[in-house]
Amino acid sequence: MDAAESPPESPAGESSISAAAVPRRLYYGYWLLSAGFVAQFVAIGSQSYIFGAFLNPMTEELDWTRSEYTLARTIGQFAMAAAGLYVGGHVDRHGGRRLMQVGAVLLAAALLGCSLVQELWQWWLLNGLALTAGAAMIGNLVVNVTLAKWFVEKRGRVIGVAAMGVSFAGVVLTPLTTVLIDAVGWRDAWRVLAFAAVAIVLPLSLLMRRTPEDHGLHPDGRSTEEVARGAGEVAARDFASSLTRREAMQTRAFYMLVAAFALGALSIVVMLVQTIPYMTDAGYSRGVAALMVSLTSVPSLLSKPVWGYLVESIDARKLAATGFALNAASLLLIVLSVRAGATPLIFLGFFTLGLGWGGLIPLQEVIWASFFGRRYLGSVRSAGMPFTLTLGAAAPFGASVYFDSVGDYNGALLAIAGAAVVATILVLVIPSPTAGAEARRGALPEAPPPV
Numbered sequence: 001m002d003a004a005e006s007p008p009e010s011p012a013g014e015s016s017i018s019a020a021a022v023p024r025r026l027y028y029g030y031w032l033l034s035a036g037f038v039a040q041f042v043a044i045g046s047q048s049y050i051f052g053a054f055l056n057p058m059t060e061e062l063d064w065t066r067s068e069y070t071l072a073r074t075i076g077q078f079a080m081a082a083a084g085l086y087v088g089g090h091v092d093r094h095g096g097r098r099l100m101q102v103g104a105v106l107l108a109a110a111l112l113g114c115s116l117v118q119e120l121w122q123w124w125l126l127n128g129l130a131l132t133a134g135a136a137m138i139g140n141l142v143v144n145v146t147l148a149k150w151f152v153e154k155r156g157r158v159i160g161v162a163a164m165g166v167s168f169a170g171v172v173l174t175p176l177t178t179v180l181i182d183a184v185g186w187r188d189a190w191r192v193l194a195f196a197a198v199a200i201v202l203p204l205s206l207l208m209r210r211t212p213e214d215h216g217l218h219p220d221g222r223s224t225e226e227v228a229r230g231a232g233e234v235a236a237r238d239f240a241s242s243l244t245r246r247e248a249m250q251t252r253a254f255y256m257l258v259a260a261f262a263l264g265a266l267s268i269v270v271m272l273v274q275t276i277p278y279m280t281d282a283g284y285s286r287g288v289a290a291l292m293v294s295l296t297s298v299p300s301l302l303s304k305p306v307w308g309y310l311v312e313s314i315d316a317r318k319l320a321a322t323g324f325a326l327n328a329a330s331l332l333l334i335v336l337s338v339r340a341g342a343t344p345l346i347f348l349g350f351f352t353l354g355l356g357w358g359g360l361i362p363l364q365e366v367i368w369a370s371f372f373g374r375r376y377l378g379s380v381r382s383a384g385m386p387f388t389l390t391l392g393a394a395a396p397f398g399a400s401v402y403f404d405s406v407g408d409y410n411g412a413l414l415a416i417a418g419a420a421v422v423a424t425i426l427v428l429v430i431p432s433p434t435a436g437a438e439a440r441r442g443a444l445p446e447a448p449p450p451v
Contacts, residue, residue: 027221028209029150029158035207036143036162039100042197043139045169046107047076047132048269049297050193052276053177053290057186058123067400068120070273075128077269077393081386083136088145088382095210096142103137104201110134111194115187138201140166140361141385142208145378148369149211152219152235153312155369160308160362167304167358170272170297178276178290242373243433248380251433253371256426258384261364262391264324264423266416267331268357271296273396275350278409282338295347296354303358308366316367319359320427326356328420335413371433 051073059069090099110131117123136142144159151158180189212219218227219235226232248254272293279289311319330353337345372380399412 028215028217029147029212029219029221031207032146032150032209033158033162035204036147037165037168038200038204039138039143039165040140040163041165041169041173042200043103043107043135044166045173046111046193046197047135047139048073048272049169049173049293050177051127052273052293053174053181054186054189055273055277056280056286057181061186062118062120064120064123065400065404066277067397067404069123070396070400072124072128073269073273074393074397075124076132077389079129079132080136081389081393083133084141084382084385084389086382087136087141088378088380088385090378091142091145091210092376092378093210095208096146097205097208099137099142100201100205100208103134104198104205105134106130107134107138107201108194108198111190111197115190115194138205141378141381144361144365145381146208146210148365148377149374150209150219152238152374154220156308156311156362156366157305158308159365160305160311163304163308163361163365164301166361167297167301167354171294171301174293174297175287175290178286182286238369238373239375240373242375242377243380244376245379245383248372248376248433249383253430253433254380254384255387256430257364257367257371258387259391260320260324260423260427260430261360262388263419263426264320264327265360265388266392266395266419267327267353268360269392270395270399270412270416271353274399274403274409277403278338278413281408282341292346292350295350296357299351299354300357301354303355304362307359308362311363311366316363316370317427317430320363320367321424323356323359323363324420324424324427326352328417328424330356331413331417331420335410335417339410 055066055069058064059066087099110126113126113130114123117126140163143162147159147162148155177189177193180192184192209215218224218232220232222232222235243251275293275296276286276289279292280286307319307323330349334346334349334353337343337349368381368384369377395416399409399416402412403409
């Protein structure tokens, strides 16, 4: 292996995984799939799914407005964008192990610190900056970029299964955190979550590896004999046609993808924060309000691998448009049903919203990887994050400001539905970017050089 093409040494202790060291029928990528499921459960759960459960008890005790409390997530979006610029390139060069280890410690420290806050600036610093940075080092950018390098032909279904960890956090963490807060108080609840995060993620980090080529393996578990017979052609073409960060950012497709998924995903960042207060304001108990988050998360959980499987044979842009349209229709149904007090229709609205959410992660990751290739994917994805997260940063805060001014969330939620309609139209007209330079088509290098 050429020294210019590989990390200076086995990074972060990512020891070689030779074919002989792994059971012949067990491709190591499936260990990464399992790790990705759990890592996203912890990262997105601690960053988003538990946030709404703490809103009422913390704002009531500390005498904050909802917009002051929610500003932490807006700050967090900018923190995620800044962290992503480093994280993506690091995963390309060195893999995710060191990032996960540092992220686990930082995330646990931030969660513990949240139990001690007395002032708003402390909350914004700990939850907005530190917690978000820790989650970014263990979350979906690290996981999905890694999986996209280990899987090409099976990329959609694998990323879909790993992304189930995100929705599983909504099924489990939101109601459990609500019960935990009611049982021991919000300060002790933060402490319990801090211990759980570090206990789960530190051992998990030991599984992380950068690329299959580093360890004498091939994407999708193909054997050397299969690759020699041409079975690895799809993976080789994906690698050879990859665009660098600079090349990707010179295409219209890059910016259109950023805008479409930023607008289409606004319902997630808003509803994860606002569902519990939205439903309790409408007269429902905290338990029922938390159940709405779970009701959204269950179809999102179960539909992710379905979306991932479909995207391997159907144009991802058409599937993404379907998901965005479903999000818009569901939000409209929720608003109208809550105003009318039609509980069965409220349940239906949250259920169908979850179906739309289920496609966002697998479809987005497959589109990015298929458009720009896997070789520099971490750097390309991280370049898009500042744009995506900046567009979405103001949404939760804006919804809270709207509530503080008007006294309800209806107008804010209808605006989010409108954004999803725009995303539906935009994603349908995104052109495929031009292929990578012909010079890159040829023998598969063992590892990508620095971007």
